[in-house]
Amino acid sequence: MPRIIVAYVRAVESLNYRIGRATMYLIFVMIAVLMWSSISKVAFLPAHWTLETAQFLMVAYYILGGPYSIQMGTNVRMDLIYGGWSARRKAMVDAFMVFFLLFYLAVLLYGAIGSTAYSLGYWGTEPFAFFRDLAMAFLSGGPEAAGEVIGRLERSSTAWRPYMWPIKVVMVIGIFLMLLQATAEFFKDLARMRGLEIGRGARAEVIRAPGKDPAKDSDRSTA
Amino acid sequence: MSHEAIAVIMFSAMMLLLMTGQRVFAAIGAVAAAGAVFLYGTGGVDIPFSAAMKLMKWYPLLTLPMFIFMGYVLSESRIADDLYRMFHVWMGPVPGGLAIGTIGLMVLISAMNGLSVAGMAIGATIALPELLRRGYDKLMVTGVIQAGSSLGILVPPSVVLVLYAMIARQPVGQLWLAGVLPGLMMAALFIIYIGIRCRLQPHLGPVLPAEERDVPLAEKLRLLRAGILPLAIFGAMMVPFINGWTSLVESSAIGAMTAFLAAVLKGRMTREVFETSVRNTLGVTCMFMWIILAALGFGAVFDGLGAVKAIENLFVGQWGLDPWTILILMQLSFLLMGTFLDDTAMLVIVAPLYVPLVHQLGFDLIWYGVLYTITTQIAYMTPPFGYNLFLMRAMAPPEISLGDIYRSIFPFVGVMVMALALVMIFPEIALWLPEYVYNK
């Protein structure tokens, strides 16, 4: 494989690994928030920020943790036919089918970007132009000029009324990272088709015999 | 394009993608995205993401990471070992007693976690090797563990019933209570089956040798204390919840916290256990959430394109079937779909199609939730394809072949079908407890 691709895959996977490792501890933050919610309810006035905060944490948890979960291979596959294939054949089919995943993630990302633009007060149909203007304004005139571009900020329609843009920005970042991970999967599959294993955890360009790929030969196969 | 054609195309495209072994969420999401972009019309492209906003508001799903975490803490820290010893010593002298004890173990584990995977993991790692070593028949043993672990989602807490509650808009508390008696009844039926079978064919489940049976009474009583832990965890979670002191999601956090503290206090929360539990909780939660996200998008596109109406029209209008026939057909279709669809995906995609229809036909949606749960459990255990089967295969020692696993479940599936029929004929089995508790 070209060095640049090997380096790209490693870079993407290390980034997602680090983010995923940090994200997994959010479970304790969620537990803490919900425990506080129970305690405050019994002891004094129930806090009205807890449920929504827990919701935001949950979104960050599963969106930012998504790429790491792909690395761990926890996503279920229906391996009725797939399980019987050789590693090389799996890699071939996967390398093609990953485009469906990329398509889905691209549509999600497009929606997320539009929704984030809306949360910053942009109601038009060209969110990308809005973000370009926002960036230009920020670069030329600093935060104040950027503030001019930003319109009415969307708030959650609850009594707590938190702003929506922070969580939407997190979602944009998470879906984008997922997209990067999917491209890394594509290159990993291309490499596997040649009997190579690349990416985080694989020693660079280690040659493996086809069909001896522990990561892919899940023992859940039906063959 | 007609609504029927859209329904057929979207479903078959999804099946095709699933068949090629793609990640379930990717297959569902891709079909949803394609439908949204190419078929829906103006503004369709926003739907897959707006599903994420919908998912954010489904606050009961906060219980998902909590229950998953609980399950991992329980199985990884092996705090269930003592429980197993308790059943072992008490039930050992009976023919098939260890198998019966394993069902009892599964009931207690079910009361502490919301999925069936934890039960399967604990059963396969603790009970399975022990039972094989004592000369139990391997078909009996694998069957018991698979059947027993299916109690996990019927006995509260249950993540499947939380998801069902979200979709059917029914109260979780009632659904959970509705699962209790059918769950216990099913456990009792399993026990009766094992008892009879092992009395007729003692070699399937030999009694413990005399020297092992000879445990002093004081020791036997001491072991009973192991049963306190699951009851304490169950109580810490369920008592405040049923009384309305804490909400569902808060209670699940209390459960996760209690399980974690129990492991710490028992000195079992090693660095390794901690790492595995925290990491796997993220992995499994992500798997579920991404599937639900994709499936919600799929559902909205499917609905927006009129495909839901097409299915309703087919069952009620064109075929003109009577309510019970429709209900039984639905259950059969679940068994069929269980062969290629992951259970979460099946719930999020198929339940929204069926639930309004079930309601319209005049059936009780709490009762249907229990039927649904039992049916999907059967679907995941029936060959040739089922997630429980694969899971068992992954966890079982090499001397147990896939063929053994297939053959082992038949009698238990028979028992489950019987339980299903009983709940269908006598809805009170499910409905009595929630009515008793909530109608003050």
Place this chain on the structure above:
Amino acid sequence: QSTIRWRMQTYAGPALAEHVIKPHIEMFNKIAGDRMQIELFFADQLVPTGELFRAMQRGTIDAVQSDDDSMASPTEVTVFGGYFPFALRYSLDVPVLFNQYGLKEIWEEEYAKVGVKHISAGSWDPCHFATKEPINSLADLQGKRIFTFPTAGRFLSRFGVVPVTLPWEDVEVALQTGELDGIAWSGITEDYTVGWADVTNYFLTNNISGAWIGHFFANMERWNELPDDLKTLFQVCADASHYYRQWWYWGGEAALRVNGDKLKLTTIPAEEWAQVEAEAKKFWDEIAAESEVKARVVAKIREYNEVMEKAGPPYRYS
């Protein structure tokens, strides 16, 4: 010529929609026949209610029935959507304010600015508390987690209420799981219709508003594409649905208070409740200070209420 197809989503769930919108969409479809068909979707069915406005703006949904507040409309008038406290005493106040006092023009203008057609406004039910524990005084409101509209919630938090916002469809569940202590969302008709009366025990006869304002909206482009007669037909059906709700709620509120057996009535004495009414006037001032448009709306509400008070019975008894 092919049939025009619209997707419409209401903020109401299936049980309520059976009364408040479904008959009139069916009426529309029957008359329009092959020329136009509207497919009706219920709360959160295609998009979550909080995203309704944006979905309509983008054309994902062609038409919407909702109040401004629930669908998170980004306009200046949002705050008046769901139960602006003590602005309205009777359901007839709504059409009068919109058609005789000029609110309609303000709404049309504000929505046109954001690419949405405001079609018409009509009144719904008054806003009462239904709770698990009885409320006999203002002190009983302290610490109660109540499902209510955002604006009403902001106001009620001054009396110790903890406002909770959930998807509408989850309220019944939340009342049973303890997430909520009660609701301040509707009148007694709706409590019985959607099943909330089964999961609460008490109904407070004092209300914080005598009517809710609900609207029909459409995506501006879709609306402009319609031939004039279909626009008129839509407006007529919307008016018919307003009329249906007018008598359905008015009759239902009285009958269920008297004949309903699921909720016990409680009342906060009028003198004590007057504190809430006085606080509402302060709240009006605060809202009016927020923007010029809000000030215009508050001025019209104030003017109208003064006229009603001077007119005396049957317009006002106190």
